[in-house]
Amino acid sequence: MENYAGLDLSMESTQVCIIDEKGRTLASEKVESCPAAIADMLDRHAPLARAVIETGRMSPAICHGLRELGVPLVCIDARQAHQSLKAMKANKTDPHDAAGLAQLARTGFYKEAYVKSPAAHGVRSVIAARSHLVEARVKLDNMIRGLCATFGCRPGPGQGKAFLDRIMEAPHIPGLGQAIASLLSIRSANVDQTKEMDRRLRLIASQSQACEILMTIPGVGIQTSAAFAAAIDEAGRFRQSRNVGAYFGLVPRRHQSGEIDWTGRITKQGDGMVRKLLYEAANSILTRSRETFALKTWAMKIAKRRGLKKARVAGALYIGASTHPRSGSCIGQTRSAAGTPRPAR
Structure with missing residues (x-):
């Protein structure tokens, strides 16, 4: 027994x-x-x-x-x-x-969940740590701007050397200089650690064939490719490439019961960080890429017909589904594609 x-x-x-x-x-x-x-x-x-x-x-x-x-x-x-x-x-x-x-x-009444490998969790930890470091730096910059504005100094936008030079021109008021110096020391350490995380991500991407394939897509960089590869981990667990879009919550929510049948917004289930990065990659294709290729043409048609937001979601869905290794094709090849790519349903 x-x-x-x-x-x-x-x-x-x-x-x-x-x-x-x-x-x-x-x-x-x-x-x-x-x-x-x-x-x-x-x-x-x-x-x-x-x-x-x-x-x-x-x-x-x-x-x-x-x-x-x-x-x-x-x-x-x-x-x-x-x-x-x-x-x-x-x-x-x-x-x-x-x-x-x-x-x-x-x-046996349960839905089994896939447990990612330690290597995949390690990559995700680096990306999450980098994201928190960037958020902390933005908060420091905003705090410095607020302190300077109190005394009539406006450092202005930006985050590079010009921004730091404008901060140094702030009036030497007792208390203000010490506060800004403390924040700048923390900011400097934050920037150094962020660069270290970027170096680790570049090393991870250079050692992964999946990341190299993903980065052939216009708008997909090191962070997006590494996060996507880590979230997928084992491609064989997806029976069809279209399941990847549903895994990241990029498919519409449907409710059907009797005579009621409606389709709502996307489910937003799964890994929110990867969904956000795919959305940003699709937005980069639509708004920043100057090249013309099949994926961009297809997404622009959706934007004219249904709006830019839905075109971004459709582009993110297609990026996630088409780069799945079991799909037999690489989305980076759409640069030379003769026809419009078929969206993943």
Whole structure:
């Protein structure tokens, strides 16, 4: 007789519930949130057919660790698990959540979520860190402008050497100089760290064939290509290239029931950072690229017919779907394409 387990993960401890084939509880314990402790508890109730864990911050590390120890673990979508657990009408406690996850493992009523590799999470960490550094620098620049404006000095727009030179021309008022000097020292360190992140991203992109292919698309740079490749991670998990657009929430939301059938805005599900970068790449193609190629011509027709915003979304959808390795084509080849590319439906 095989058993099933549900793991309710938290930062310090994990509630583990093990049930048999008939749904009867065999054990319910709280153990340390580390793969070794969890695996030791599960081994005491072998054989284990399947263990279930929800997606979350610590899920990647726990999943990879348990799978290396030979535990048959499945990571499921947390939103679906939440709805299923709420339907059980039990009090919200860790033991009840773990028991509910164990029942999902036994019945198979779940949607499995892909757990990205550590390398993919590493690339995403670099991109996220760079994004936060840029946001912090913009806040510092705005704070410096605000302090200077109080005393009648207007540094103006920009962020380069001219901007710094205008700040140095600020009147030497007691307190203002010291405040600006402190902010500029932090800003200088911020700029240096941002450049270091850019160097790491260039190194990552130079070692990835997928990134090189992606960067042949006009408007797609190092950051967009690296983020897209890291989000996809394993191309074989997508059966069709059109599924990539839905994965990043770039397809319209549909509601159909009886005589009601309407299509709304895009779902905006999945990786928001990659969706934003793809949108910016499509906007660059429409507004900044001076070359004429099939993708731009197709997007411009949509812009004239439906508006620029929908054309950007359509361009982002096409970039994401057409660069999928299983699609058999590379969007960078659209420069010499004779006809208009077919949009991914």
